[in-house]
Amino acid sequence: MITNRTSRDYAEALDRTRGGSFLAVFVLGMGMFSIFLFLTYYLEAGIGYSPIQAGLSFLSMVGGIVASSTMVPSLLLPRVGPRIVISAGFLVSASGMALLTRLTLDSSYGANIMPGMILLGLGIGGVMTTAFQGATAGVHHEDAGVASALINTSQQVGGSISTALLTTVAASAATDYVSSHEPGALTVAQAGVESYTATLAWGAGIFVVGAVLAAFLMPNSALAPSEGEPVIAH
Template sequence: MSHLHAPEDRTAASRRWWALAVIAIAQLMIVLDATIVNIALPSAQKDLGISDANRQWVITAYTLAFGGLLLLGGRIGDLFGRKRTFTIGLLGFAVASAIGGLATEGWMLFAARALQGAFGAVLAPSALSLLSTTFTDPKERSTAFGVFGAIAGCGAAIGLISGGLLTEYLDWRWCLFVNIPIALGAAIGAFYLLERDHVEKQHRTRLDLPGALLGCGGLLAIVYGTSEATGRGWGDWLVIGCLVLGVLLLAALVMVEKRTTHPLLPLHIIGDRNRGGAALAVGMAMIGMFGLFLFLTYYLQVIKGYSPVMAGVSFLPMTAAIIIASTGFAARMMTRVPSRNLVVPGLLLAAAGMAWLINLKVDSSYLTMVLPSELLLGFGMGLIFMPTMSLATLGVAPNETGAASAVINTAQQVGGSIGTALLNTIAASVTTTYLVSRNAGDPLVQAQGAVHGYSVATVVAMGILLAAAVIAFLMIDHKPVPGEAEAEQPVHAAI
């Protein structure tokens, strides 16, 4: 009778891969929106009359809401159904993008970006949770997470390219309007392709409010503190106060979660050495990756005189390397080798990419200096993101995959925020010191000082990536076992 089930099996498999397309599109939208408005910012600032002091809120409003609400967003998906929260997240993101694109005042754009971040915080954990519960066959899972990992790694670069193209050939508002058809199309696909995951009634209204306040407050304080460090410096009282407050709130969260029966963040999720190691590896990798984006964007546009579009296009080789490494190599090897045999070499390759940039000069060639660094970092990131994303939810109970997904997303977000602020502060400080004893009025000397600052900050980024490799080697000990992902398959729904 098995032949009677073959068409049904083929139909189910087809639905899974179409579901992957929907989930991947949603994830890409979330990731690229963190950077797509960067290049459009000068145009938006001029058009809306935003002051120099307030322009940072176009970026900060998104990262604050997104990073601060991730833990809550992940748990909401666990309690009220991931298909439902995924669809609501997409529709809300579309509405927020429309408000931002139609903004006539600066505050409207700030509010829209914060709203985007809030719905993104609901959407991102649901996307990873749906991926984890949809693909339980080891071979299918490796392919699906290869695609997802590639998107997580290259989405920011795609955002820079898209932002440049849309701003130069259309208008800055299209950096927001472009999300509307993407989100609506993904929402329609989710409605038809994703199976509803039923949630037990007794869990629907049990939300850990004290945990939500402490967790969201702690993350909010840390993300805000690191974002303010870029302009104020790490010694500023506000920056130090926010970071200390954030750490204290998260410490209080741990104490509260030990005693509650329905925790926002079940501590055994982060207590697992593989999931903890994966989160640390991703967070530290994002520090180096966002540092490279920051320095190369300035270097190519300010020092080398590239247009915004050309600067964005120059990141394409790194994007291609991430995709090739994630889908072409890591996806095939994930079921054959221990996870750290992918993550550790990936971090070492990324560190080698940073090491290549140490000798960056004002007159360095793109082909001999920038391109090799991009390729090394791209191949490294492709090996990192795919297995760590899989480890984040591997073996987690179906009613906790949202919380587990939120942890890895939070690591990405906080790592990116810290990387941008930390490395930018180091580069600016080194440049200032360099110019003190030299002719600071000479444009060539100014350029040399800026590049020297980039090089020193790159050394720091390389050190962080090497430290991450050591941590991943010591913490991640997962070895693939046949059928291990099947435990995640919900008993109440067949997807």
């Protein structure tokens, strides 16, 4: 342990920008899996979309991700720094998730679903590109594979924990609604919506926690490239 604490690998692992980036990806994975899983359930089981329609509905979020991941690294990140970008991105995503908690059985895509999904995409794209850059910037070439693997692992572990946690939340919300209302088809359908919106509310809370963690744990300066490492892009 003493040897590892004085090694270059251990020192790199302790870097606050890199550690904060891994944590941001972990939290992002938790929130994203709640969107993809339970919003899909709502679109198909709640308002009767086909699988193709449900898939196409996510294009508005994808558009937001593409827009923010294209503009944030070149326009926003150099001016305000990674801490502010990641915190703001989480808050934008949380606001989009909060809009989706108001969904009902009568909600329409254009008025009730798409605005929240666009906000989600804008926030997710900003967090994702900034965190990925912070996690890999300055990494020695021989460690690049490990850093990239840790990014993917952080996201997948966050998603796995989120799925287990939010499935329990959804089941509890549905059970509580059914037990407090008269039996019937409408009650069952509304119980499903209640379970989906409950998980989306938790997802919004997860994103807010991510914003707070980034604000307090991450420095506001990106890692400099390693000595002798060519600068690929600014």
